[in-house]
Amino acid sequence: MAPKIFIDGEHGTTGLQIVTRLQDRTDIDLMSMPAEHRRDADVRTRFLREADIAILCLPDDAAREAVALAADAGTRFIDASTAHRSHPDWVFGFAELNREQSARIADAQFVSNPGCYSTGAIALIAPLVAAGLLPADYPLSINGVSGYTGGGKQLIAQMENASQEDAITAAYFAYALALGHKHVPEIVTHSGLTRKPIFTPAVGRFAQGMLVNAPLHLELLNGNPSMADVHAALATHFSSGGVVNVVPLSQSASLARLDPEEMAGTNSMRLYVLGTEGTGQLNLVASLDNLGKGASGAAVQNLDLMIGVQAPA
Structure with a gap:
């Protein structure tokens, strides 16, 4: 079964770029919250908890809230905000940082996308x-x-x-x-x-x-x-x-x-x-x-590591 990927904040600049990079992929199930439910907290929570990986394209406080809503459900996160980039419990999502970083990203529940x-x-x-x-x-x-x-x-x-x-x-x-x-x-x-x-x-x-x-x-x-x-x-x-x-x-x-x-x-x-x-x-x-290696491109690179697939050429 293809992993379910939810982009929380898909209508922002980074979110739209990630959607563009992922929308034609057949190896994932890209979840999208209907526009009429974008402000429905219950629907958002359900999407976050049902996703295998949630990519957060949100302000810092909203990103922290999203993690609190779904971390206990086993949802894995890629956070594109500033909220967790220096947090000791989050893996920094720069795969080339050192020889071990790619493996750490692949195994992590919590990955912070670099600025x-x-x-x-x-x-x-x-x-x-x-x-x-x-x-x-x-x-x-x-x-x-x-x-x-x-x-x-x-x-x-x-x-x-x-x-x-x-x-x-x-x-x-x-x-x-x-x-x-x-x-x-x-x-x-x-x-x-x-x-x-x-x-x-x-x-x-x-x-x-x-x-x-x-x-x-x-x-x-x-x-x-x-x-x-x-x-x-x-x-x-x-x-x-x-x-x-x-x-x-x-x-x-x-x-x-x-x-x-x-x-x-x-x-x-x-x-x-x-x-x-x-x-x-x-x-x-x-x-x-x-917006590439500096944002959405890095998020997709981290996603590919986390789901264990080779990114399409």
Whole structure:
């Protein structure tokens, strides 16, 4: 019997993307709550408790409520909200985090889907901390720019409808200026850092795609490594290829620019080590789709691990 999958919040940005990815699959039973019952708490509870796996595309408090309603029924969860990303009882749904993570996701009842910025940041940082190159207390700065779809329906409307009262007309804007972005705790927790990084995110006037970058001073790293050493640590960590790919240094050296939309429409991520060997500085950059590997694509990847099937090509 095909596993029953319920997307709680299927009409939001991430939920709609997940539905699109799953709607033609024949190896699952995709449950959908009738529109007239969307606000019926009893119907929602029944769907949550009957599902084999519930994917939560909800605000944090609603996600916590959903878990409380159905965890005792044996329902397994993939939570796309921020609510459980640093919770010790939840498995972090970044399959490439380490060699054991895919197996942990496959066996888990509770899986937290990573945030988009944190997916890129953790991919760049965690392997270097694990390899002993990046000190856990390094004074790290992380910057990023994302397509506006990462902000959900409200921001999409603000960016696309210039006639509405709260429309945003800027081509690019930075936000989270008080340095309290919701992705910082999970970056610290899952990168192995002990010092909170300074994180400055931004939004550009494009729908999907993102770049996350972390500049480093090599003399402040353990052993004063070269660019090649840092690249080798990342390449070794992600040597299996597939979803996360480390771009060869020779290819990175030939680039004049990086396009934040280069990975739009994909579920993959590219990592770049940029700079000039011998200068003592480098810039690490992750390129991904904020709605792909940064959200719904990761949720489907985690779902496939949990139901033990190979994702369709």
